[in-house]
Amino acid sequence: MLNSYVIAVLGTLAVSLILAFFNPVFAGSPPLLLFLVAVLPAAWRGGLGPGLLATALSTFVGMYFLVEPSYSLDIAETAERLRLLLLFSVGMLLSLVLDRLKKSEARAREAVIDREKELKREIVDHWETEQKLKDGETFARKVLMSSLNGLYIYDVKTGTDTFINAQYTRLTGYTLDDLKTLPGPAFFALFHPDDQARVVAHLENLTRIADGDVSEIEYRFKTADGRWIWCLSRDAVFSRDADGTVRQCIGAFLDITERKQAEEALRESDRRKDEFLAMLGHELRNPLAPIRNAVKVMKKVGLPHPKLAWASDVIDRQVNQLAHLVDDLLDVSRIVQGKITLHKTTVEVDKVIELALETARPLIEARHHELKLTLPEAPLRLDGDAVRLAQVVGNLLNNAAKYTPDGGTIWVTAARKNGEAIISVRDTGEGIPKNLLPKLFKLFTQAERTLDRAQGGLGLGLTIVQKIVELHGGWVEAKSEGPGRGSEFIVYLPALAPALETDSLFREAVNKSESLSG
Numbered sequence: 001m002l003n004s005y006v007i008a009v010l011g012t013l014a015v016s017l018i019l020a021f022f023n024p025v026f027a028g029s030p031p032l033l034l035f036l037v038a039v040l041p042a043a044w045r046g047g048l049g050p051g052l053l054a055t056a057l058s059t060f061v062g063m064y065f066l067v068e069p070s071y072s073l074d075i076a077e078t079a080e081r082l083r084l085l086l087l088f089s090v091g092m093l094l095s096l097v098l099d100r101l102k103k104s105e106a107r108a109r110e111a112v113i114d115r116e117k118e119l120k121r122e123i124v125d126h127w128e129t130e131q132k133l134k135d136g137e138t139f140a141r142k143v144l145m146s147s148l149n150g151l152y153i154y155d156v157k158t159g160t161d162t163f164i165n166a167q168y169t170r171l172t173g174y175t176l177d178d179l180k181t182l183p184g185p186a187f188f189a190l191f192h193p194d195d196q197a198r199v200v201a202h203l204e205n206l207t208r209i210a211d212g213d214v215s216e217i218e219y220r221f222k223t224a225d226g227r228w229i230w231c232l233s234r235d236a237v238f239s240r241d242a243d244g245t246v247r248q249c250i251g252a253f254l255d256i257t258e259r260k261q262a263e264e265a266l267r268e269s270d271r272r273k274d275e276f277l278a279m280l281g282h283e284l285r286n287p288l289a290p291i292r293n294a295v296k297v298m299k300k301v302g303l304p305h306p307k308l309a310w311a312s313d314v315i316d317r318q319v320n321q322l323a324h325l326v327d328d329l330l331d332v333s334r335i336v337q338g339k340i341t342l343h344k345t346t347v348e349v350d351k352v353i354e355l356a357l358e359t360a361r362p363l364i365e366a367r368h369h370e371l372k373l374t375l376p377e378a379p380l381r382l383d384g385d386a387v388r389l390a391q392v393v394g395n396l397l398n399n400a401a402k403y404t405p406d407g408g409t410i411w412v413t414a415a416r417k418n419g420e421a422i423i424s425v426r427d428t429g430e431g432i433p434k435n436l437l438p439k440l441f442k443l444f445t446q447a448e449r450t451l452d453r454a455q456g457g458l459g460l461g462l463t464i465v466q467k468i469v470e471l472h473g474g475w476v477e478a479k480s481e482g483p484g485r486g487s488e489f490i491v492y493l494p495a496l497a498p499a500l501e502t503d504s505l506f507r508e509a510v511n512k513s514e515s516l517s518g
Contacts, residue, residue: 075278151165398461419497
C-alpha cells in the first residue's frame with residue numbers, strides 16, 4: 001500500500017512539473033484534467049486512499065501553483081474554479097469506482113483460490129494414500145484410486161447403486177436402503193434434467209474404457225432434502241461379466257457446490273464490473289452536454305475580456321478530450337457485454353483507410369510526420385462494418401502519430417495474402433518494451449511514455465481495436481524491436497474472394513433497386 005501512495009505523490013509531482021514547464025504556453029491556465037494521469041494509476045494500484053491523495057494533491061497544486069494568481073489560494077476567475085471543481089470531482093469519482101471494482105474482484109478471486117487450494121490439498125492427500133496402498137488388495141486399490149469423498153458402486157444393468165459409504169449418506173441424505181427402493185428411472189431422475197444427457201454419455205463411455213482408466217464428470221444431484229448440489233465424480237470399471245461386458249463401476253464424488261458458487265460469484269463480479277463501466281461512462285457523459293452548451297452560449301454572447309474567451313476555448317478543448325475518453329469507455333463496455341452491433345456490407349479496404357486518415361490526418365500533420373501509403377492495385381474487399389473498421393485503423397494511426405517524435409515516418413500498407421486482407425501501420429516511434437507486448441491489448445495497459453504521454457487516454461484504444469477485429473473474424477498482432485526502434489500493428493481480416501465480391505456487390509445493387517422501386 002505504501003508504494004501506491006508513493007505513486008500518487010510522484011505521479012502528481014511529475015504532472016505538476018510538466019504543466020509548470022509548459023505553463024507559459026498555456027498562459028497561466030494549463031489543462032488541469034491531465035492530473036487524472038496521476039490519479040488513475042494510484043487508484044488502480046492502491047484503491048481509494050492513494051486515489052484521493054492524488055486527487056487532493058493535484059487540486060492543491062493546480063490551485064496554488066498553476067492557476068492565476070500563482071502562490072495563492074484565492075481564485076479570482078469563475079472559469080478557474082469550475083476547472084478545479086471538475087478535476088476534483090472526476091478524480092474522486094474515478095478513485096471510488098476503481099476502489100470498489102478492485103475490492104469486488106479481490107473477494108471473488110480469494111474465494112475461488114481458497115477453494116482450489118483446499119481441493120488441491122485433498123487431491124494430493126488422496127494420491128499419496130493411493131501410492132502407499134497400491135500393493136494392497138484390488139478392491140481397496142480401485143476405491144482409493146477414484147475416491148475423494150463419497151464412495152459408491154454402480155450396477156450398470158439395474159441402474160442403481162449397490163454400495164455407498166457413510167460419506168455418501170452424509171452428503172446426499174440417502175442410505176443404501178433408500179436407493180434400493182428407487183428403480184432405474186426413479187434413480188436417474190435424481191440427476192438434474194439439464195445434466196442427464198451428459199450423464200448418459202458418461203455411462204456409455206464407462207462401458208468402453210479399459211480397466212484402470214478413470215472418467216470424470218460434473219453434474220447436479222438432488223439430495224434427500226430437495227437441494228441440488230454440484231458433484232465431481234471419478235469413475236472406473238469395477239467388475240465385468242464373463243463375456244467382458246462391464247457389470248459394475250466404482251467411483252467417488254466430491255461436493256463442489258462451493259467452488260461452483262465461487263466461480264459464479266466471479267462471473268457475476270465480471271458482469272457487474274462491465275455494467276458499472278457502462279454506467280460510469282453514461283454518468284460521466286451526462287454533464288458534458290450542458291458544459292458544451294454553456295461554452296457555446298459564452299462564445300455566442302461574447303466575452304468582454306480576452307482571457308475569458310481563452311478560458312472558454314480551454315474548457316471546450318478539455319471537454320472534447322474528456323468526451324473522447326468516455327466514448328472509449330462506452331465502446332469497451334458495449335463490446336465486453338456483447339451489445340455492439342456490426343452493420344456489415346461489402347467494404348473496400350482503401351475506403352476504410354481513407355475514412356481513418358480523415359480523423360488521424362490533423363494530428364499527423366501537426367506532428368510533421370511523413371505518411372507513406374501503399375495500397376493494392378486490384379480491389380481488396382471484405383464483409384465488414386466500414387465505420388468500425390475505420391475506427392480500428394484510425395486508433396492505430398493516432399497511436400503511431402502520438403508516440404512518434406516530431407518529423408517521424410508512418411507507413412500504412414494494405415495487401416491480400418492467403419485469402420486475408422492485411423492492414424499494417426508501422427512507425428519510427430518510441431517502440432514497445434518486450435515485456436509489454438504479451439499484455440498490450442488488455443484493458444488499461446500503457447507503457448511508460450515521454451512527454452507525449454500527456455496526449456494519451458485510459459489505455460483502451462488497443463483493446464477496442466482487438467475486440468472489433470475479432471468481431472469481424474480476424475486478429476491483430478503487435479511487433480517491436482524494443483524502445484526507440486518503432487512499432488508495427490498488423491490487422492488480419494477475412495477477405496472476400498474476387499467472385500464473391502462481385503456476387504455481393506450485385507446483390508447489394510439489386511436490394512437497393514428493389515428498395516427504391518418499393
